[in-house]
Amino acid sequence: MNRIRITQRNQHILTAYIFVLPGLLLYLIFIIYPMAKALQMSFYKWSIVPGNPSKLVGLANYTRALQDPVAKLALRNTIVYTLITVPGQMILALAVALLLNNIVRGKIFFRTLYYLPVVTSWVIVSLLFKYIFQSPKGVLNHLLVNVFHLIQEPIPWLRNASTAMIPIWGLGIWKGVGWAMVIFLAALQTIPQELYEAAAIDGASSWRRLTSITLPLMRPTLVFTLVMLMIGGFNVFTSVYLITNGGPLQRTEVILSYMYHQAFDFLEFGYGAALCFVLAVVIVTISFLQIRFLRRPEEMGL
């Protein structure tokens, strides 16, 4: 009897591994191994020339990143991008979701319109924003100068370091609002209507209902959205790569665009890997802090 049970148990485990293995192997070989390898590379002056061994340099790539003014600027640009686009998306998405939750006719139609930028590829929308922010003949300059007469001269948005990030921020917010909005809208629909009726009887204002009922009940959703948007924010790459390509004079580089240039233009693979890990550490730390402090433990895990 006991032996049968052991055989059954082994059979069970074997079956489980058959189900797990294909995915797990792909994941280990093509995702985990490269990540681990990147960590190793970040401690080397990595050589891609065959027969020319890579040199272990310890933390040199990391200290170089700390002293490299462009790397520091890239990190700053990445953080500023996240600090601007994440709250921008959250607040606008919440506003739109609250508005849409109040209408019946046309709700799906408007939801679709707001969601359209989300499904459009980053390559297309990046080029579109580049086109709109061109100078002197971009759409925005045309509107500001010729249609609304707000300014005399077209603004060279992309050629000024101080304004070149604006289209990139704008794109980040515009493209992401619909995603957060759909999630918020779904969360709003799970809030029991009776709570609002009870609050109305007690004479609670709509602001009070928002802060005392809606927002607290949406908390897990808000935290989830915050974490996801933040990860997305730190990962900004395609828009920068295509709109400014880090220019003018590397003033709009973000971590990933700078890493990409270092690795694939200058073949500085070790340094590029170190830049990737600086980014990874920042992201994982902030995600953990957010989940740890904003989320209740029972909302996590198997």
Add this chain to the structure above:
Amino acid sequence: MKGTANLFGKHFRTMILYLVIASGAVVMIFPFLWMISTSFKEHAYSIAFDAGLIPTNPSVANFTRAWKMSHFQRYFVNSLFVALTSVVFVVLVSSMMAYAFARFTFPGREPIFYTILLVLMVPNVVGIIPQFLLAKTLGLRNSLWGLIIFYVAGMVPFNTFLLRGFFETLPRELEDAVLIDGGTHFTTFFQIVLPLSKPALATVSIFSFLGFWDEFILALTFIDEASKRTLPIAIASLHGQYGTDWGLVFAASLIALVPVITVFVSLQRYFVGGLTAGAFKG
């Protein structure tokens, strides 16, 4: 009397509400309108700067040019092949893995699961340099199958996570009945769990398809050969440092958007379901 005033107030509020929502929608749509408008302006007009939103002399020349451009149809087919093949594999592999997590206890279950959770936070792009070298070593550069393998591997964790959540909501009784009748877990998986999970599988397929269709950075890194490009790379390469032919770029972009919009509009209900599954399970 009071009733009429209330009714009037209510109508007024609804009107304002719609006005605000519609203005927001206009802002969202505005860039697309310019994209469409520009794609209908012929090259000459782009240079002479036909500034208006409505083209003075609309023409489909850009679309025919884009479509007939060398390799463009190839790029379209490449993208379709890569995206669809990757979807088939990622759905199969992720649902198998998710099933194991949802229904089995086995040594290593918790460590593997929590590794996946942890690494979900680390952007895949962190490994891009070794991925590039690995692809080179394995002869997977300039290969659509190379892209497919990396795409599938990259999406397995998230899809597994979503599907595991869904599988756990399925009642076990049916599966137990089949197992008692002598069926194996393969029977339960293919004949009960997968058919019952069609909505979740549809969601996962749609999101994966869009992700693969739009993927840029890996394709940019892996593909040098012009004939192996996917659409995002092809479109990005249409735009030069100087003198971009925007009409052509946006005509090509709109062609690339056709599958996306088709999938999105026809399968919208799965979108919302999938997003919220992520939100509440995640």
